[in-house]
Amino acid sequence: MATALSFRKALTAPPTVRTLASGVPSAPLLNLAARGPAGHGHHEHGAVGPRSDTPAKFTGGLSLGTSGFTSRSFLNASPTGPAQQRLIHSSAVVKDAPQVPDFQPYEAKSKDNNRALSYFMIGSLGVLSASVAKSTVTEFLATMSASADVLALAKVEVELASIPEGKNAIIKWRGKPVFIRHRTQSEIDEARNTDWKGLRDPESDENRTKKPEWLVMLGVCTHLGCVPIGEAGDYGGWFCPCHGSHYDISGRIRKGPAPLNLEVPQYDFSEGDEKLVIG
Amino acid sequence: MSGFANAFYNTLVKRNSVYVTSIFAGAFAFSIGFDVGLTSLWDNWNKGKQWKDIRAKYVQDSDE
Numbered sequence: 001m002a003t004a005l006s007f008r009k010a011l012t013a014p015p016t017v018r019t020l021a022s023g024v025p026s027a028p029l030l031n032l033a034a035r036g037p038a039g040h041g042h043h044e045h046g047a048v049g050p051r052s053d054t055p056a057k058f059t060g061g062l063s064l065g066t067s068g069f070t071s072r073s074f075l076n077a078s079p080t081g082p083a084q085q086r087l088i089h090s091s092a093v094v095k096d097a098p099q100v101p102d103f104q105p106y107e108a109k110s111k112d113n114n115r116a117l118s119y120f121m122i123g124s125l126g127v128l129s130a131s132v133a134k135s136t137v138t139e140f141l142a143t144m145s146a147s148a149d150v151l152a153l154a155k156v157e158v159e160l161a162s163i164p165e166g167k168n169a170i171i172k173w174r175g176k177p178v179f180i181r182h183r184t185q186s187e188i189d190e191a192r193n194t195d196w197k198g199l200r201d202p203e204s205d206e207n208r209t210k211k212p213e214w215l216v217m218l219g220v221c222t223h224l225g226c227v228p229i230g231e232a233g234d235y236g237g238w239f240c241p242c243h244g245s246h247y248d249i250s251g252r253i254r255k256g257p258a259p260l261n262l263e264v265p266q267y268d269f270s271e272g273d274e275k276l277v278i279g
Numbered sequence: 280m281s282g283f284a285n286a287f288y289n290t291l292v293k294r295n296s297v298y299v300t301s302i303f304a305g306a307f308a309f310s311i312g313f314d315v316g317l318t319s320l321w322d323n324w325n326k327g328k329q330w331k332d333i334r335a336k337y338v339q340d341s342d343e
Contacts, residue, residue: 116284119292123302130306131313 155279160214160269168230170219173278177219177227178265179238180276183249188212190236191250201261205250208264216267216278217251223258238262 060073108114146154156173158180163169166187169180183191191205192212209215219227226242233239234255235248245256252261267278292298326332 110281110284112281112288113284116287116292119288119298123291123298123305126299126302127305127309130303131310134306134310 155277157270158276158278160274160276165213170230171278173265178278179215179217179219179230179251179262181215181230181249183213183215187236187249191215191248194248194250194252196252200253201259203252203261208250208252208261210267210269211273214269214276215249215251216276217262217264220263221245221258222253222260222262223256228262 058074060071062069062071064070154174156171156178158169158171160182163180163182165182166184167182169182170177171180172178188205194205196202196204205212208217221228221240221242223240223243223245226240228238228240228245228247230238233246235246237249237251237254238247239245240247240256240258243257245258246254247258247262248254250261251264253259265278267276269275270277290297291301322329
């Protein structure tokens with residue numbers, strides 16, 4: 001128990017009461033049960049008896065032995081009050097933040113509706129901003145493309161009735177010559193019956209013409225950019241005088257240094273096939 | 280109302296991939312709808328003033 005763990009400490013209390021003849025003060029006895037002065041204590045006014053504020057005996061205390069004063073305190077002294085924590089009380093509940101008002105009336109009636117509304121607003125903002133971003137980019141890119149007046153100048157119209165069958169016409173389009181050939185039926189047959197898969201730049205005549213009787217292509221030799229001569233060469237088509245490239249009646253390279261067929265520009269027939277619009 | 284909200288949440292929002300995809304699809308549809316709507320509003324507001332409205336008064340098609 002508690003007494004097993006007591007410790008002793010010898011005190012040499014300085015005597016203060018009486019001074020011996022040698023000059024040494026002497027205090028042979030000290031009344032530990034002395035009464036408190038009447039009228040000075042806070043607890044038991046005028047009570048008679050031992051002082052009430054001295055610790056209980058079992059907690060230790062001061063004792064006088066042969067070797068002088070000894071002070072004891074028991075470390076594992078049992079609690080002096082009731083052993084249980086007092087749980088029932090009538091004082092006010094200590095709140096974490098006692099000044100916060102009640103927000104109950106302002107809270108959402110339905111958590112599901114609230115969640116759906118939040119995500120809907122987020123999604124709507126996403127839709128709007130994605131649309132704005134897309135149109136910003138496309139409008140900016142549109143400023144880089146050619147304007148309408150430039151595009152209008154970049155087109156050429158040709159009256160097809162002015163070109164008789166079996167004749168070439170050369171017109172200027174964007175600074176380059178364009179060959180238009182009104183082919184005869186025998187030329188069409190020749191162009192279509194050629195075994196084009198074995199050519200240097202294999203391309204069928206059907207791919208190069210929108211209508212078989214009209215062959216439209218850029219008059220620029222794919223070798224070094226000379227203008228070939230029409231109705232000449234070994235294949236009855238075009239012949240480039242600069243380095244001797246021979247093109248057939250479909251404008252395909254057949255002989256000579258040129259690597260590719262004559263280029264076909266973008267063109268269309270309009271107004272009941274009477275006009276050809278290049279560009 | 281709560282059922283509709285939950286249906287919206289469960290079908291569109293729950294998976295982020297679906298959510299983002301539907302946002303982009305919605306942006307596509309919205310931009311087209313916005314364009315069409317504003318164009319028709321403009322045409323309605325300027326009815327009778329644009330060239331396509333009065334072209335018939337000045338240009339006779341050569342076929343007729």
